[in-house]
Amino acid sequence: xxxxxxxxxxxxxxxxxxxxxxxxxxxxxxxxxxxxxxxxxxxxxxxxxxxxxxxxxxxxxxxxxxxxxxxxxxxxxxxxxxxxxxxxxxxxxxxxxxxxxxxxxxxxxxxxxxxxxxxxxxxxxxxxxxxxxxxxxxxxxxxxxxxxxxxxxxxxxxxxxxxxxxxxxxxxxxxxxxxxxxxxxxxxxxxxxxxxxxxxxxxxxxxxxxxxxxxxxxxxxxxxxxxxxxxxxxxxxxxxxxxxxxxxxxxxxxxxxxxxxxxxxxxxxxxxxxxxxxxxxxxxxxxxxxxxxxxxxx
Amino acid sequence: xxxxxxxxxxxxxxxxxxxxxxxxxxxxxxxxxxxxxxxxxxxxxxxxxxxxxxxxxxxxxxxxxxxxxxxxxxxxxxxxxxxxxxxxxxxxxxxxxxxxxxxxxxxxxxxxxxxxxxxxxxxxxxxxxxxxxxxxxxxxxxxxxxxxxxxxxxxxxxxxxxxxxxxxxxxxxxxxxxxxxxxxxxxxxxxxxxxxxxxxxxxxxxxxxxxxxxxxxxxxxxxxxxxxxxxxxxxxxxxxxxxxxxxxxxxxxxxxxxxxxxxxxxxxxxxxxxxxxxxxxxxxxxx
Amino acid sequence: xxxxxxxxxxxxxxxxxxxxxxxxxxxxxxxxxxxxxxxxxxxxxxxxxxxxxxxxxxxxxxxxxxxxxxxxxxxxxxxxxxxxxxxxxxxxxxxxxxxxxxxxxxxxxxxxxxxxxxxxxxxxxxxxxxxxxxxxxxxxxxxxxxxxxxxxxxxxxxxxxxxxxxxxxxxxxxxxxxxxxxxxxxxxxxxxxxxxxxxxxxxxxxxxxxxxxxxxxxxxxxxxxxxxxxxxxxxxxxxxxxxxxxxxxxx
Numbered sequence: 001x002x003x004x005x006x007x008x009x010x011x012x013x014x015x016x017x018x019x020x021x022x023x024x025x026x027x028x029x030x031x032x033x034x035x036x037x038x039x040x041x042x043x044x045x046x047x048x049x050x051x052x053x054x055x056x057x058x059x060x061x062x063x064x065x066x067x068x069x070x071x072x073x074x075x076x077x078x079x080x081x082x083x084x085x086x087x088x089x090x091x092x093x094x095x096x097x098x099x100x101x102x103x104x105x106x107x108x109x110x111x112x113x114x115x116x117x118x119x120x121x122x123x124x125x126x127x128x129x130x131x132x133x134x135x136x137x138x139x140x141x142x143x144x145x146x147x148x149x150x151x152x153x154x155x156x157x158x159x160x161x162x163x164x165x166x167x168x169x170x171x172x173x174x175x176x177x178x179x180x181x182x183x184x185x186x187x188x189x190x191x192x193x194x195x196x197x198x199x200x201x202x203x204x205x206x207x208x209x210x211x212x213x214x215x216x217x218x219x220x221x222x223x224x225x226x227x228x229x230x231x232x233x234x235x236x237x238x239x240x241x242x243x244x245x246x247x248x249x250x251x252x253x254x255x256x257x258x259x260x261x262x263x264x265x266x267x268x269x270x271x272x273x274x275x276x277x278x279x280x281x282x283x284x285x286x287x288x289x290x291x292x293x294x295x296x297x298x
Numbered sequence: 299x300x301x302x303x304x305x306x307x308x309x310x311x312x313x314x315x316x317x318x319x320x321x322x323x324x325x326x327x328x329x330x331x332x333x334x335x336x337x338x339x340x341x342x343x344x345x346x347x348x349x350x351x352x353x354x355x356x357x358x359x360x361x362x363x364x365x366x367x368x369x370x371x372x373x374x375x376x377x378x379x380x381x382x383x384x385x386x387x388x389x390x391x392x393x394x395x396x397x398x399x400x401x402x403x404x405x406x407x408x409x410x411x412x413x414x415x416x417x418x419x420x421x422x423x424x425x426x427x428x429x430x431x432x433x434x435x436x437x438x439x440x441x442x443x444x445x446x447x448x449x450x451x452x453x454x455x456x457x458x459x460x461x462x463x464x465x466x467x468x469x470x471x472x473x474x475x476x477x478x479x480x481x482x483x484x485x486x487x488x489x490x491x492x493x494x495x496x497x498x499x500x501x502x503x504x505x506x507x508x509x510x511x512x513x514x515x516x517x518x519x520x521x522x523x524x525x526x527x528x529x530x531x532x533x534x535x536x537x538x539x540x541x542x543x544x545x546x547x548x549x550x551x552x553x554x555x556x557x558x559x560x561x562x563x564x565x566x567x568x569x570x571x572x573x574x575x576x577x578x579x580x581x582x583x584x585x
Numbered sequence: 586x587x588x589x590x591x592x593x594x595x596x597x598x599x600x601x602x603x604x605x606x607x608x609x610x611x612x613x614x615x616x617x618x619x620x621x622x623x624x625x626x627x628x629x630x631x632x633x634x635x636x637x638x639x640x641x642x643x644x645x646x647x648x649x650x651x652x653x654x655x656x657x658x659x660x661x662x663x664x665x666x667x668x669x670x671x672x673x674x675x676x677x678x679x680x681x682x683x684x685x686x687x688x689x690x691x692x693x694x695x696x697x698x699x700x701x702x703x704x705x706x707x708x709x710x711x712x713x714x715x716x717x718x719x720x721x722x723x724x725x726x727x728x729x730x731x732x733x734x735x736x737x738x739x740x741x742x743x744x745x746x747x748x749x750x751x752x753x754x755x756x757x758x759x760x761x762x763x764x765x766x767x768x769x770x771x772x773x774x775x776x777x778x779x780x781x782x783x784x785x786x787x788x789x790x791x792x793x794x795x796x797x798x799x800x801x802x803x804x805x806x807x808x809x810x811x812x813x814x815x816x817x818x819x820x821x822x823x824x825x826x827x828x829x830x831x832x833x834x835x836x
Contacts, residue, residue: 012479013394019383020390021400023407023453026446030414033425088321096315097322105326107573112329114500114569116507118536119558122543123332126551156325186311207413214415216510217536221544244417244510251421251514256429268421272414279413280406396643466680470742473638474693475670475749484692489683 034272038265045259055227055241057250057260064267066227070144070240073230074219077148078155078212083205085152086159090204093160094167095189113157121221124150129222136237142224144240150222151212159208166200167193199285206282210275213244220245243267333566336558343556352522357538357546362557364521368437368532369506369564371525372516375441376448376505381498383445384452388494391453392460393482412450416510419447423515438528440516447511448501455497459490492579499572507565509536519545535561588614588753588783589635594649596630598642605630606807608649612800617775617784619798619815621791622830626804628787632755635785636672637665653753670697673746677758677789679738681730686722689730689741693749708748716744717774736767743774753783761789772797791831795819803827 041050045062052063093105128149129141136145170193178188194201224239227246247264254260351361395401423443433439463486471481487494509517518531519541525532539557542549589612597604605627612618620628633639634651637658650657658668670693682689690709691699699705709726713719718740722733730741739759746754756775760768775784775797788794794801798815803824811824822828829835 009477009479016386016390016394019386020395020404022383023387023404023411023449026449027407027410029426030418030422030446033422033430034418037421037425085321085325088318089325092318092322096318105322107569108326108329110500110573111566111569112325114503114507114565115329115332116509116536116539116561116565118507118509118540118543119332119336119562122539122554122558123336125543126554127335153328160325184307184311186314187307189314210413214413214418216415216417217540221540244415247417247421248510248513251424265421265425268418271418275413275415275418276410279409283406283409464680466676466678467682469638469641470676470680470682471692472641473636473669473674474696474745475666476693476696477666480696484696485682 031272034265034269037262038267038269040262041259041266044262050263053229055246057254057263060259062259062263064243064263064270066229067241067243067246067267068270069230069235070223070227071213071242071244073144073235073240074147074151074223074242075209075212077145077236078151079205079209081149081152082155082159082208082212086156086204086208087163087201089156090160090163090167090201091189091194094164095185095193109157109160112153113161115154117154117215117217118221120150120154121218124218124222138237140224140239142222142239143237144223144230145236147219147223147240147242148236150218151215154215154218155208155212158211159204162204162207163197163201166197166204169200170196203282203285206278206285210278210282213278214271214275216244216248220248225249243271247271333562336555336562339552340555340557340559340562343552344559348553348556349560353520357520357542358548358550358553362533362535362538362553362560364524365533365535365538365557366560366564367524368518368521368534369536369561371437371532372441372444372512372534373502373506375437375528376444377498377502379442379445380448380452380501380505384449384498384501385456385494387449387453388456388460389482389487392457393478393486408450408453411446412454414447416447416508417513419443419511420513420515422446423511428515434529435514435518435531436516436529437525437532438516440512440532440534441528443511443515444505444508447508448505451501451504452497455500456490456494459493459497460486462493463489492575496572496576496579499568499575503565503568503572506568507536507561509534509540512537535564586614587611588653590650590652591631592650592652594631594634594647594651596634596639596647596649597645598630599645600643604807605634608809610802610809610812612783612785614783615779615781616799617779617786617797617815618800618802619794620785620787620802620804621794622804622810623835625806627807628804629757631804632674632757632785632787634659635753635755636669636674637663638669638674640665670749671751672753672755673749673751674755675739675742675746675757675759677761679735679742679762681733681738681741684730685727686730686733686741687726689745690748693745697749708750712744712748715747715774715778716740717770718744734767736763736770739763739767740771740774743771747778751782753785754778756784756786758787758789760793768793791833795831803830805830 049060049062050064052061053065054061054063055066089109093102097105124146129146132138132143132146133141174192174196175188178192183191219242223241223245225241225245226239227241230240247267250260251264254264348361349366350363352363354360391404420443423439427433427439427442428435467485468481471485512534516531517537518533521531521533535557539561542557543554591608591610594608595606608631620631622628651659682692684692687709690712691705694705694708710719713722718737721737730738733741760771763771775786778784786797788797800813801815801818802812803810805826811818811822811827818827819831822831
């Protein structure tokens with residue numbers, strides 16, 4: 001009996017371990033396939049074409065700059081929406097709201113995180129964009145701004161939950177210390193609690209941005225799909241097209257192995273690297289903050 | 299002067315509180331509005347025929363059964379791959395792994411998986427499952443793609459749940475002659491189950507609502523029958539909503555709202571179940 | 586007769602906090618041996634060496650031998666599972682497993698492969714009686730164990746390790762969280778148990794040490810200062826530091 005027990009323990013331990021390592025395998029596999037299909041871009045497409053400002057694949061124009069600026073401007077707009085709203089909500093939930101309110105708000109914010117992005121895109125087309133067109137007197141309601149507003153909503157839950165965790169992690173003694181010195185609760189929040197949670201809040205913002213850059217369906221549905229270079233702030237009010245939307249809209253129609261196919265994978269590779277950069281940066285902020293805390297405590 | 303200052307301080311606090319409250323309301327109110335609005339607009343479309351019929355007239359009439367069944371298949375398919383793998387990985391991280399460079403690499407990998415854009419998962423699924431492994435555009439390829447996307451959610455919630463089980467239970471169990479795995483199976487997993495379940499459902503909820511990863515791996519624009527095998531492509535609710543709201547001209551608005559409502563109910567139900575499991579477990583917990 | 590012979594045992598944790606330095610100690614069979622001294626002296630560490638519970642902790646370095654019935658249990662090829670079944674342990678805080686009262690008691694036996702109901706029932710009754718808990722809980726064995734009072738929980742923990750019919754029982758400050766009445770019940774149970782079992786106790790006070798000890802060992806900063814029969818060690822300590830501690834001048 002003991003023998004079979006040992007054998008089972010051994011097998012299970014190995015399986016569990018292998019499952020843990022699988023995460024590394026998957027990231028490597030994803031990267032490998034993106035590179036495998038994306039790298040041929042460099043010998044199939046003209047470099048000058050890639051760096052041009054025109055995306056028109058039917059005539060072999062593969063300028064990805066308009067797509068990058070499209071992603072940037074939509075993400076910038078979304079950040080402007082999501083960061084104040086997300087952090088404000090997080091502070092409210094963790095510092096001000098009474099308990100019952102918290103119990104209602106937290107699941108609702110989580111619900112927002114779970115809303116399928118097509119549903120938001122769908123409502124964007126039917127409600128938000130007609131409203132913006134009339135309200136701002138634009139030729140079309142399908143603009144970067146429309147995407148930014150919806151994307152902001154999508155990024156909010158990420159910002160809220162990470163920022164709230166960070167605020168919650170601030171020891172109660174910090175707050176009590178401040179109150180004892182005669183600070184109001186409001187002063188305590190902004191002068192003690194918030195600075196103490198700074199690195200976590202920074203992580204929250206970065207992850208929110210990461211979420212916004214990667215979002216696909218909503219932006220594809222509401223930003224008008226026009227691959228034009230968006231360099232001015234005014235571009236917010238005109239149609240743009242993001243990297244993600246381009247892949248989603250065009251991959252279904254290209255022949256596997258064509259130049260266009262490889263370029264789309266190349267864009268995917270760029271997106272992968274951006275998200276990897278954002279996430280590693282975000283998590284290293286947390287690590288560094290933790291290390292500092294350890295130094296102080298020991 | 300002093301009184302003025304104190305008055306001022308409290309006024310500032312009042313204004314600040316109001317502003318933050320408004321922000322929270324601004325975050326939450328649209329969610330409630332969206333749900334109610336879709337409910338009101340979509341309800342008239344719901345009928346037995348809509349839920350159990352096939353689409354016809356270029357999807358402008360009839361039901362959405364293939365899309366409902368398809369999403370069900372995809373969700374179950376995703377669960378088959380991601381749930382055992384995700385829980386096992388969480389067990390490794392919470393119970394076996396010590397803080398080595400390799401473990402840290404695993405954690406970074408998980409963080410990265412969580413951040414990869416969904417459309418990039420779609421590309422990966424296309425490259426690996428559809429083309430390289432030759433599964434074709436199929437339920438299998440789409441489920442596998444969604445599984446890998448869901449994995450980080452399941453791993454991180456399950457790990458957190460496992461870690462919240464008091465260490466003392468493990469020490470006691472080991473001191474009574476249990477092996478590590480016996481301890482995990484008989485004590486730790488049992489206690490962590492509600493938390494793990496919550497994470498699993500939230501992960502699957504996300505998978506059920508996703509469109510981008512299945513665009514090129516398994517979604518069918520229109521399929522006048524139900525899929526027969528895992529190697530068939532399938533319709534799915536989110537993709538169907540995308541199609542009828544952007545690709546089909548003169549689409550009756552009611553069918554669009556009806557489809558959105560069914561998708562929303564599908565996702566919300568999972569969300570509510572997860573929330574209920576979590577809060578009940580919290581209330582019951584004795585340690 | 587000596588049940589356990591510890592030879593020149595040294596150990597250092599990875600975090601460098603607590604350690605043992607060159608401990609040599611012979612522990613008598615069927616008697617209560619008390620390990621006492623100020624916190625951080627290495628008493629708990631020594632206990633956790635005896636059933637290899639330190640395997641779970643990050644140990645930087647260890648050397649020396651622990652012979653139980655003549656066999657060195659620190660050998661890497663020792664069957665630790667069997668060892669832990671032979672050595673019961675009760676912790677400072679009562680930790681009942683999230684199972685029923687019965688489930689707590691049969692846990693170890695079921696792991697050891699015991700499936701016969703009659704055997705399990707017998708073990709439940711015997712161990713509860715030994716721990717002086719039978720009268721209080723025999724009508725609600727299927728209730729969750731967490732519903733018991735603190736003192737009852739700790740006696741359940743004692744009963745749980747007795748259910749495995751160990752030869753040695755390790756108790757790490759078992760009464761630190763208990764009221765005087767519960768403490769009295771646990772101490773009384775120990776006096777009964779020592780007729781059958783080898784008991785090693787880390788007491789939570791010098792008074793408890795003096796009340797319960799057949800043999801006593803005084804630990805200070807990882808070293809064994811003095812070891813001897815309980816009566817003589819508490820009334821006429823040979824070492825100055827022992828005397829100072831016993832009389833309450835430090836600690």
